[in-house]
Amino acid sequence: MIDNLEYNTEREHLIIPEYGRHMQKMINHAKTRETKEERNKLVKAIISVMGNMQPHLRDVPDFQHKLWDQLFIMADFDLDVDSPYPKPSREEVYASPEPLKYPQNFPKYRFYGNNIKTMIDVALTWEEGEMKEALVFTIANHMKKCFLNWNKDTVEDDVIFNHLYDLSNGKINLKGTNEDLSDASSLLRSKKKYNNTNTKKTHHKKGGSNQNRNRKRY
DSSP states (O other): OOGGGOOOOGOOOOSSSGGGGHHHHHHHHHTOSSSSSHHHHHHHHHHHHHHHHGGGGGTSSHHHHHHHHHHHHHHHOOOOOOOOOOOOOOOHHOOOOOOOOOOOOSSSSSSHHHHHHHHHHHHHSOOHHHHHHHHHHHHHHHHHHHHHHHSSSSHHHHHHHHHHHHTTTOOOOEEEEOOOOHHHHHHOOOOOOOOOSSSOOOOOTTTTTHHHTTOOOO
């Protein structure tokens, strides 16, 4: 009896381990049947068992199609049966996906980020007026904040205005403006977190329970 023991390392490799070794043996047994009629009968029973093993996927679209594809994959694409769906090929299943093209942006002033350029492009599409002027100064203040976050130092407004002029290809010019940007201390001010829990310490005195005994309660 000990001589008949098998180690997992000596057993056949499971293509889809989720279905277990017995399911793999059933498919291998169906491959050995001589007549196609008998193979079709066995395969239908196997598909039914596979569906019962994954009841949470019954509402998934094309659930049966997925089961048939997994059947052919576990059969190593070497099973001659009548399938209600097109049989998958080994090349389709194991084909490597095409690499995704990652957008490569190399901004001139990287510490501002890519969103600043998008905001500037949007501002250029707006009509001249108070709304556009407010947006431009908002962008400039955000640029100043980004500059201070990375450089950790003070910065003159003229530097921000020059960078904004450069990033907008000379279409936004604040060099001659009389208005100042927000102060550096206000831009870098961290938000305080307010705790609603009561943090006051209560001091218990002797006889404290008796002090409230005679108070009126409303």
